[in-house]
Amino acid sequence: MSRKPAYPTQPCADCPAIISMYPGRKGDRCRSCSARRMASSPEHREAVSRSTKRRWLDPEASHKLRAGIRVANQRPERREQLRQAGLKAGPDRARYVNTPAGSPARILANKRMVDTKLRWCPREYRPLYSYLRKVKEIPAPEAKAIVLAQVAADQREHQRTGRLPQTDRLGVSA
Numbered sequence: 001m002s003r004k005p006a007y008p009t010q011p012c013a014d015c016p017a018i019i020s021m022y023p024g025r026k027g028d029r030c031r032s033c034s035a036r037r038m039a040s041s042p043e044h045r046e047a048v049s050r051s052t053k054r055r056w057l058d059p060e061a062s063h064k065l066r067a068g069i070r071v072a073n074q075r076p077e078r079r080e081q082l083r084q085a086g087l088k089a090g091p092d093r094a095r096y097v098n099t100p101a102g103s104p105a106r107i108l109a110n111k112r113m114v115d116t117k118l119r120w121c122p123r124e125y126r127p128l129y130s131y132l133r134k135v136k137e138i139p140a141p142e143a144k145a146i147v148l149a150q151v152a153a154d155q156r157e158h159q160r161t162g163r164l165p166q167t168d169r170l171g172v173s174a
């Protein structure tokens with residue numbers, strides 16, 4: 001049996017866990033209590049959110065992050081983990097996971113996902129958004145800004161003329 005160095009111990013400030021007061025320890029909480037505390041601090045969350053966004057908006061950094069996630073997701077244990085998470089997410093999700101692309105369940109699941117992710121985008125503008133993303137390959141934040149600018153422009157035109165430009169455009173493209 002190896003002997004651990006005998007640093008003084010004391011209970012965590014928030015729970016009964018005994019923590020070792022090794023030299024250089026910051027704070028007097030156990031790992032999970034200090035994590036919970038940081039997660040509930042608006043300033044801390046704001047700082048984390050800012051640095052995460054900055055990293056993901058940097059094309060080079062986000063390319064690396066994506067590549068890393070893609071590689072990590074190929075590991076058998078990770079694939080199994082994802083599969084289990086899918087099954088746990090409920091019968092709807094399980095049906096979706098186990099059905100082939102193009103099947104009604106997949107089409108429905110996709111429609112629901114789009115409804116959730118594009119809640120900000122009025123229905124009449126979804127063809128425009130999808131054109132910007134898929135045909136023009138414009139990144140999501142820019143495509144969203146373009147669509148919202150179009151919505152604002154259409155609202156101004158509607159106030160001026162009483163016409164609904166978005167409906168006219170749909171009529172032409174249909």
Ligand SMILES: [Zn+2]
Nearest residue numbers: 012015030033
């Ligand atoms: Zn604790």
